[in-house]
Amino acid sequence: MNAPDFAISLVYIAYALAVLLTFGAILTWVERKQAAIMSDRIGANRAYVRIPFTQVKLIWLGLFHGMADGLKLLLKEDFKPLAYDKLAYALGPWLAIVPVLLVFAVVPFGGTLDPGRLFPSLAEWFGGRTYPMQIAPIDAGILIVFAFSGITIIGAMLAGWSSANKFSLLGALRAGSQLISYELVMGLTVLGIVLIFGTVNLGTIVERQSGTVLGFLPAWGIVYQPFAAVLFLIAGIAENKRIPFDLPEAESELISGYFTEYSAMKQGVFMLSEFIEIAVIGALFVTLFFGGYNLPWMNDTGFVFPGGHAVPLSHGWVVVLQLLTFLGKVFLLCSFQILVRWTLPRFRWDQLLRFAWKFLLPLAIANLVVTAVALWVQQA
Amino acid sequence: MTIDQLLVYFFGACALLGGVLMLVARHPMRVALALISCMLSLAGIYAMLGVHVVAVFQVLIYVGAVMVFMVYVIMLLDVRDPSFVRRYSRMLLPGVVLGALLAGALGISAIRLGAPAIQPGAGAAPSYLVQPFSVEFLREYWLHFELTSVLLVAAVVAAIAIIRSGRRSDG
Amino acid sequence: MADTQLLLGLSFVLFALGLVGVMVRRNALVMLMCMELMLNAVILALVTFSLETATLSGAVLVFLIFVVAAAEIAIAIPIVLLLSRQRSSLDVEGYDRLQG
Numbered sequence: 038m039n040a041p042d043f044a045i046s047l048v049y050i051a052y053a054l055a056v057l058l059t060f061g062a063i064l065t066w067v068e069r070k071q072a073a074i075m076s077d078r079i080g081a082n083r084a085y086v087r088i089p090f091t092q093v094k095l096i097w098l099g100l101f102h103g104m105a106d107g108l109k110l111l112l113k114e115d116f117k118p119l120a121y122d123k124l125a126y127a128l129g130p131w132l133a134i135v136p137v138l139l140v141f142a143v144v145p146f147g148g149t150l151d152p153g154r155l156f157p158s159l160a161e162w163f164g165g166r167t168y169p170m171q172i173a174p175i176d177a178g179i180l181i182v183f184a185f186s187g188i189t190i191i192g193a194m195l196a197g198w199s200s201a202n203k204f205s206l207l208g209a210l211r212a213g214s215q216l217i218s219y220e221l222v223m224g225l226t227v228l229g230i231v232l233i234f235g236t237v238n239l240g241t242i243v244e245r246q247s248g249t250v251l252g253f254l255p256a257w258g259i260v261y262q263p264f265a266a267v268l269f270l271i272a273g274i275a276e277n278k279r280i281p282f283d284l285p286e287a288e289s290e291l292i293s294g295y296f297t298e299y300s301a302m303k304q305g306v307f308m309l310s311e312f313i314e315i316a317v318i319g320a321l322f323v324t325l326f327f328g329g330y331n332l333p334w335m336n337d338t339g340f341v342f343p344g345g346h347a348v349p350l351s352h353g354w355v356v357v358l359q360l361l362t363f364l365g366k367v368f369l370l371c372s373f374q375i376l377v378r379w380t381l382p383r384f385r386w387d388q389l390l391r392f393a394w395k396f397l398l399p400l401a402i403a404n405l406v407v408t409a410v411a412l413w414v415q416q417a
Numbered sequence: 418m419t420i421d422q423l424l425v426y427f428f429g430a431c432a433l434l435g436g437v438l439m440l441v442a443r444h445p446m447r448v449a450l451a452l453i454s455c456m457l458s459l460a461g462i463y464a465m466l467g468v469h470v471v472a473v474f475q476v477l478i479y480v481g482a483v484m485v486f487m488v489y490v491i492m493l494l495d496v497r498d499p500s501f502v503r504r505y506s507r508m509l510l511p512g513v514v515l516g517a518l519l520a521g522a523l524g525i526s527a528i529r530l531g532a533p534a535i536q537p538g539a540g541a542a543p544s545y546l547v548q549p550f551s552v553e554f555l556r557e558y559w560l561h562f563e564l565t566s567v568l569l570v571a572a573v574v575a576a577i578a579i580i581r582s583g584r585r586s587d588g
Numbered sequence: 589m590a591d592t593q594l595l596l597g598l599s600f601v602l603f604a605l606g607l608v609g610v611m612v613r614r615n616a617l618v619m620l621m622c623m624e625l626m627l628n629a630v631i632l633a634l635v636t637f638s639l640e641t642a643t644l645s646g647a648v649l650v651f652l653i654f655v656v657a658a659a660e661i662a663i664a665i666p667i668v669l670l671l672s673r674q675r676s677s678l679d680v681e682g683y684d685r686l687q688g
Contacts, residue, residue, distance in 0.1 A: 125446060176546045180473040187481020191453065191488055198446070198492045206492065213489045217482075237547050425591070429598050436605040436625060445617050445678075452621050455602075459628055462595070468635055471650050475631070478654045483624065483661045490665050491617060494672065500615040500679040508611050516608035523600035527593055542642045550644070558648050565655040572659035576666055583670040 041163045045152065049172045053141050056364070060316035061309045064371055065103045068312075071372060072379045110305035118200050118298040125199035129296075130303050132192025134310035136185035137317055142172040143181050144320045145240045147330050147359040148337040154352045169240050170330075170359070178239035179227055182321060183220065186276060189310075190216040193278075193285065196307070197295030208294030211386065212278065212285035218393035219275035219282070225401035226268040229408040230325050233261050243329030247336035253343040255333040258326035265404050266326040268397060273318035274374055275393070277311060281381040282389060319370030323363065327370075330363040425465045431458035443504055445491045453484050468545045595636045602629035616668045616678045620661070627657050 073080025084101040085094040095101075117126070147170030153160035175181060190213060197209020231237055234245045248256040259266045275282040286294030296307045323329060334342050335358070339349035350358070384392065435455030442448045456479050463472035506512075543553065555562060602625060609622030631650050638646025668678070675682040 122444070122446065124450065128450070175469060176548075177469055177473045180477060180547070184473050184476035184481060187477060187485065190481070190485050194485070194488055194492060195446075195450075198488075209492060210489070213485065213492075217485060220481075235548075422591070425595075429594070433598065433601065436602050439618075439622065439625060440605060440609050440612065445615055445621075448618050448621055452625060455625065456628060459632055462632070463635055466635065466639060468639070468647060471631075471635055471647055474651065474654060478658060479624075479628070483658055486661060486665065487617070487621060487624075490669065494617070494669070494678065498615070498677050498679060499682075500613075500618075500677065504614060505612050506614050506681060512608050512611035515611070516604045519607065520601050520604035523604070524597055527596045527600065530593075543644045543647075545647065550647070553644050554648055554651070557644075561648070561652055565652055568659055569655060572662050575663050579663065579666040579670065583666070583673075 041152075041166060042168075045150070045168050046172065049170070053146070053172055054138075056146070057138060057141055057313050057316060060367070060371070061312040062103050062107070064312045064315055064375070065106065065308075066100055067372065068375050068378075069102065070099060071375050075376070075379055107305070110302050113301035115301045115303070118202065120201040121298070122199040122201075125195040126298075129192055129196030129199060130299065130306040130310075132195060133189055134192075134306050134313070136188040136192070137310050137314045140182050140185045140317050141320065143175055143178045143239055144317075144324055145169065145171040145174075145243050145329060146320075146363045147356060148244075150356060151352055155356065170356075171240055174238075174240055176238050178242075179231065179237045179325075183224055186216075186220055186223075189314075190220070193295055196299065197285075200298030202298050204292050205295050205297045208285045208297070212295050215278070215282065215285060215389060215393075216276060218390060219272045219397075222393055222397045222401055223269060223272040223276060225398065225405060226265040226272065227325060228405050229262045229265045230258050232405075232408050232412060233258075239324050243324055243331065244336070246328045247331050247334075249334065249343050255328060257328040257333075262326070262404070262408065265401070265408075266322070268401055268404065269326065270322060270373075271397065273322060274377060275389075277314045277318055277374075279311070279315070279374065280378045281384050283383060284386055284389060315371050315374050316367055319367040319374065320363075322370055323366045327366055330359040332358065332362050421465055425462055428458045428461040428465065431455075432462070443501055446488070449484060449488050449491055452487075453480055456480050456484065470545050470547055470550050592636050592640055596633060599629045599633040599636065602626075602632065614679050614681055616672065616680050616683075617665075619680065620664055620668065624657065624661070627653060 070080050080099055081102045082096055082099045084099065084105040085096045086101055087094050149167050150170050151167045153163045153165055173181075193212040193216065194209045197205040197207075197212060230242065234242045236242060236245075242258075246255070246257050250256045250260055254260050278285050284290075284294075286296065293304075296304055299307065332340075334340055337355060339347065339355065341347045432455045435451045435458060438451035439448050439455070442451060456475065460472045460475040460480075463469075463475060544550065606622045606624075606626035606629060609625065610619050613619055613622065631653055634646040634650050634653070636646075638644065638650075671683060672678050674685070
C-alpha cells in the first residue's frame with residue numbers, strides 16, 4: 038500500500054470515528070430533548086458551564102448534560118462483582134462495541150473522491166487515483182455487516198453470564214435469543230434488495246439507486262421494496278435492543294439486564310455502543326433503502342432530473358453535498374428510532390419471540406418470494 | 418517479508434494458540450472463547466489469502482451461529498461439574514502420544530510433497546468475489562446445493578424430534 | 589518452506605489438536621467443540637488446496653462443510669443436553685449405562 042492510499046485511509050478512519058462518536062454523544066442529548074418535546078416538557082436543562090471569572094452560566098438547551106454524564110461515568114467508583122469469570126467479564130464490553138464500530142467500515146458515506154481535482158497542488162502526488170468513500174470497499178459488504186452483528190451477540194451473552202448474577206443471566210439469555218431471531222429477519226429482508234440490485238456490494242447498491250423508476254421516482258430501495266424497508270427497520274430496532282424490544286436490559290424488570298454488574302465507564306461503553314448502533318442501523322437503512330449519500334436524482338457528476346435535464350456540479354460541491362446528505366439522512370433515521378422508542382410500550386418476552394418467528398419471518402419470506410417472482414416475470 | 422505475509426503468520430500463530438488453549442482450559446466457556454478466537458484467526462487467514470467469500474461466511478456461520486449456540490448452551494448448563502475439576506480422561510498419555518505421532522506423520526508427508534506444482538484448472542484463476550463465485554457455484558454444483566437444503570430440513574426435523582422426546586421422557 | 593506448506597502444516601496440527609481434544613477431555617461440550625476444531629482444520633486445508641490448484645471445488649466443498657457443521661451442531665447439542673440429564677453432569681466418564 039503506497040503513501041497516498043494510506044493517507045486517504047487514515048482520513049476516512051478519522052472521519053468515521055469522528056462521525057460515530059459524535060453521533061453517540063449527540064444522540065443522548067437528542068433522545069432527552071426529543072422525548073421532552075414529544076411529551077410537552079422542557080427536558081433536562083440544568084447542566085451548565087460557567088465562563089471563568091464571570092457569573093455567566095451557559096446552558097445551551099441542555100447540551101452539557103451529555104458531557105456531565107460522560108464525566109460522571111469516567112469518575113465513578115469501579116467495583117467488580119465478587120464471584121465472576123474475569124476473562125469473560127473483561128471481554129464483554131469489547132465484544133459489544135468493537136463490531137458495531139467495524140460495521141461502519143463497509144458503509145459508503147460518499148461517492149468517489151478524486152483528491153487530484155479537489156487539491157490541484159497535490160495532484161501529482163495522488164497520480165490521478167480516485168477513491169470510493171468507504172473505509173473498506175469490500176465486495177461482500179452486506180455479509181460483513183451480518184458477520185459482525187453476530188459477534189455483538191456473543192459480547193452481550195458473555196457480559197450477562199460472567200457477572201454471577203441471576204438477573205444478568207436472564208438478560209443474557211433474552212439477549213441471545215432475541216438477537217438471533219431478529220438477525221435472521223434482517224438477513225431475509227435484505228435479500229430482496231440484493232435480488233433487485235444484483236449485488237451485495239454496498240457501494241454498488243448506492244450507485245444503482247441513482248437512476249429513476251417509472252420515469253420520475255428516484256430508484257431508491259424503498260421505492261422497489263417498501264415492505265422490506267419497514268421489516269428491516271423493525272428488525273434493526275430489535276437488533277439494537279431498543280424499546281419496544283429492550284427486554285435484555287429491561288429497566289423495570291431486570292435492574293439493568295445483562296450489564297447490571299458493570300459500573301462506571303464499562304456501563305458507559307455498553308450505553309455508547311447502543312447509541313452508536315442507532316446511528317449504524319440508520320446508516321445501513323439509508324444505504325440500502327434510502328438512496329445512500331445521494332439526493333434524489335443525483336449521482337457523482339451532478340443532478341440528472343427526470344426529463345433529461347442535467348445540472349452538472351463541480352467535484353468539490355458534489356463531495357460536500359454527498360457527505361452532508363448522508364449525515365442528514367442518518368440523523369433523520371436516528372430521530373425516527375427515538376420517536377419509536379418514546380411512543381411504544383415494551384413487548385412481553387413471548388410476544389417478542391412470537392412476533393419474530395411467526396409474524397416477521399413469514400412476511401420476510403413472502404416478500405422474498407414475491408420479489409423473485411416479479412423479477413422473473415419481468416425478465417421473461 | 419511483506420506485511421501481508423506477516424499478518425498471515427500472525428493469524429496462524431493466533432489460531433495455533435487458540436487450539437492449544439482449547440485443550441488446556443478448565444471451564445467450557447474458556448474453551449469456547451479459545452475456539453472463537455481460533456475461528457476468527459482462521460477467517461483472518463482466509464481474508465489475507467484473498468478468499469473473502471469463505472472468510473465472511475466463516476464468521477457469519479461459525480462464529481455468528483454455531484458458537485453463539487454453543488455459548489448459549491454453556492450459559493444454561495452452568496453446573497458445578499466434576500469435569501471442571503478433573504479435565505482429562507484416562508486416555509491423556511496415549512492421546513497426546515497419538516496426536517504427536519499423527520501430526521508428525523502428516524507433517525513429514527507435507528514436507529515430502531515439496532513445493533506445490535500449480536496445475537491450474539480449466540481456465541484462469543477463479544474469482545472469489547461474491548458474484549462470480551456464486552454463479553460458478555450454482556452452475557456446476559447446484560445438485561450439491563439442493564441436497565444440502567434437504568440435509569438442513571432433516572436437521573430441523575431431527576432437532577424438533579429430539580426436543581419432543583426429551584420433553585416426553587421428563588414427564 | 590513455502591506459504592502453502594506452512595498453511596497445510598497448521599491445518600494438520602489443528603486437526604491433531606482437535607483429535608487429541610476429543611480423546612482427552614472429559615466434558616461432553618468440550619468434546620463437541622474439539623470436533624468443530626477438526627472441521628475448521630479441514631476447511632483450512634481445503635481452502636489451501638483450492639488456491640493451489642486454482643479451481644473452485646475446494647471453496648465449494650467448504651460451503652458444504654459449513655452447512656454440515658451447522659446441522660451437526662444443531663442436533664448434537666440437544667442430544668448432549670438430554671444425555672446430561674440422565675446423570676446430572678456433563679462428565680462423559682459417567683455415561684456408562686451401556687457397559688456390560
